[in-house]
Amino acid sequence: MNMLSNDNNHWLNFIGGEWRDSEDRIQVLDPATNQAFATIASATLADTEDAMRAARDCVKAGLLSRQRPSTRSELMYRIGQEIRNLVEQGAALASRENGKSVNDARSEFEEAARYFEYYAGIADKIEGKSIPLGEDYIDFTVYEPQGISVQIVPWNFPVSICARSLAPALAAGNAVIVKSPELSPLAITLLASACERAGLPKGALSVLAGPGRQIGAALVSHKETNQIVFTGSVPTGQAIMRSAAENAVPCVMELGGKSAAVVFADADLDQLVDSVRWGIFFNAGQVCSAMSRLLVQQDVYDEVVSRVAQLASSLSIGPGNENPDLTPVVSMQQRDTILTICHKALEDGARLVCGGTAVENLPGAFIQPTVFADVKPSMGLFRDEVFGPVIAITPFESEQEAYELANGTDYGLVAGVFTQDISLAMRASQALDAGQVFVNEWFAGGIETPFGGNRLSGYGREKGQEALYSYVRTKNVAIRVTR
Numbered sequence: 444m445n446m447l448s449n450d451n452n453h454w455l456n457f458i459g460g461e462w463r464d465s466e467d468r469i470q471v472l473d474p475a476t477n478q479a480f481a482t483i484a485s486a487t488l489a490d491t492e493d494a495m496r497a498a499r500d501c502v503k504a505g506l507l508s509r510q511r512p513s514t515r516s517e518l519m520y521r522i523g524q525e526i527r528n529l530v531e532q533g534a535a536l537a538s539r540e541n542g543k544s545v546n547d548a549r550s551e552f553e554e555a556a557r558y559f560e561y562y563a564g565i566a567d568k569i570e571g572k573s574i575p576l577g578e579d580y581i582d583f584t585v586y587e588p589q590g591i592s593v594q595i596v597p598w599n600f601p602v603s604i605c606a607r608s609l610a611p612a613l614a615a616g617n618a619v620i621v622k623s624p625e626l627s628p629l630a631i632t633l634l635a636s637a638c639e640r641a642g643l644p645k646g647a648l649s650v651l652a653g654p655g656r657q658i659g660a661a662l663v664s665h666k667e668t669n670q671i672v673f674t675g676s677v678p679t680g681q682a683i684m685r686s687a688a689e690n691a692v693p694c695v696m697e698l699g700g701k702s703a704a705v706v707f708a709d710a711d712l713d714q715l716v717d718s719v720r721w722g723i724f725f726n727a728g729q730v731c732s733a734m735s736r737l738l739v740q741q742d743v744y745d746e747v748v749s750r751v752a753q754l755a756s757s758l759s760i761g762p763g764n765e766n767p768d769l770t771p772v773v774s775m776q777q778r779d780t781i782l783t784i785c786h787k788a789l790e791d792g793a794r795l796v797c798g799g800t801a802v803e804n805l806p807g808a809f810i811q812p813t814v815f816a817d818v819k820p821s822m823g824l825f826r827d828e829v830f831g832p833v834i835a836i837t838p839f840e841s842e843q844e845a846y847e848l849a850n851g852t853d854y855g856l857v858a859g860v861f862t863q864d865i866s867l868a869m870r871a872s873q874a875l876d877a878g879q880v881f882v883n884e885w886f887a888g889g890i891e892t893p894f895g896g897n898r899l900s901g902y903g904r905e906k907g908q909e910a911l912y913s914y915v916r917t918k919n920v921a922i923r924v925t926r
């Protein structure tokens with residue numbers, strides 16, 4: 444068991460229960476300095492075949508699926524415990540490779556452990572139904588694992604997003620092959636190490652680093668893949684869905700968002716500002732369910748713009764190991780993409796209230812917290828995902844106008860409403876076209892509550908008991924009783 448090779452800070456892939464090197468390497472950069480600090484083996488196509496073979500052998504032998512569910516449940520609890528043992532090491536690593544604060548990275552590992560504990564509690568409760576067909580038949584349903592689940596993970600929360608799909612998949616008895624993100628591939632390997640220490644059978648998990656277009660594409664298009672979970676951008680999701688269609692493979696698609704908070708005039712503005720702080724500046728805005736738009740009723744518009752600007756200007760900025768309010772984005776390239784979007788918004792006539800530039804005295808991928816007001820539906824900033832610490836504020840007059848603005852993008856991931864009026868909150872929750880609606884607190888919910896999108900934000904739901912049903916298929920058994 445050794446996920447590091449003898450070379451200093453060179454990490455390995457986990458394939459069929461073994462740690463394996465490769466001739467090609469991916470350099471991993473610290474976004475706070477833009478300096479490389481580690482490398483990881485870049486998997487080859489032969490590695491993908493070996494991972495597939497190991498997964499198939501595991502499925503065929505029923506190494507997980509034939510275990511008594513209560514035994515699988517105990518295994519899941521052990522994995523959760525092993526992840527908890529790695530929290531400090533993992534937090535430092537995840538912060539360094541991703542830029543996020545050490546505190547947030549610690550929470551990510553704790554959340555990953557919680558996923559395993561939560562699904563451990565369900566592994567022995569995946570119960571079918573008995574369906575009445577009259578006295579000549581006995582009919583029942585059985586939930587069987589899908590088989591081999593290929594899971595493609597993005598860089599923004601690699602550890603918790605990986606655990607979010609891995610835990611229910613294993614709990615249901617599948618074998619899983621994870622393709623880690625190119626920019627943040629290291630901390631995920633600690634999850635593999637936790638699984639190994641906990642005694643997960645060989646082949647039940649492989650974790651491969653490598654280029655998405657080659658290694659990811661080979662895995663999702665593989666004839667033996669039975670299910671795909673993808674979290675990432677819309678264009679990549681669409682490419683994967685096309686490839687999945689060839690083999691009629693079911694997918695869970697967690698794609699992007701351009702989510703709006705609707706602020707009515709009676710909202711508690713202290714509560715709102717606290718939500719804005721987390722909604723758009725947490726993880727430097729690199730959150731698919733970020734509060735990237737704020738729709739504010741005219742009566743309180745100026746006050747909200749000024750309070751959000753005050754908030755943005757008060758945030759501390761620095762590298763993740765200092766636990767500031769705002770950390771760098773994941774790469775210099777991502778920083779430049781975000782700055783280009785800001786320039787375009789200015790050209791389009793949006794009012795820059797604060798930010799919109801890089802942070803001059805810091806060498807890494809830092810961006811000032813950015814607030815744009817008077818953003819119109821015709822502007823790109825209103826419709827397109829930024830994936831950075833940039834909020835777009837738009838005024839509205841009537842309730843109906845607010846819903847039209849909120850629903851006026853191609854996405855439908857999350858939405859929020861801020862009001863003291865419960866009937867208004869209920870009407871908003873019905874009118875907003877999103878997979879989840881937050882009332883008076885952005886990100887309200889937890890690993891217990893289903894999460895996923897509508898329209899271009901994808902389909903299928905992760906988290907909660909509901910997620911489990913993506914990792915099983917239903918078999919109906921109908922028996923004729925002879926007399």
Ligand code: NAD
Binds near residue numbers: 730
């Ligand atoms: P991305 O689509 O570029 O990459 C995601 C993953 O897909 C990476 O591991 C990449 O290597 C892999 N990949 C790329 N091409 C592939 C292919 N042809 N076949 C298989 N795999 C391939 O996204 P990203 O830049 O890593 O992440 C940011 C995006 O992800 C944002 O748009 C964000 O909204 C979205 N996201 C969504 C959620 C959600 O839960 N809905 C969560 C996090 C991120």
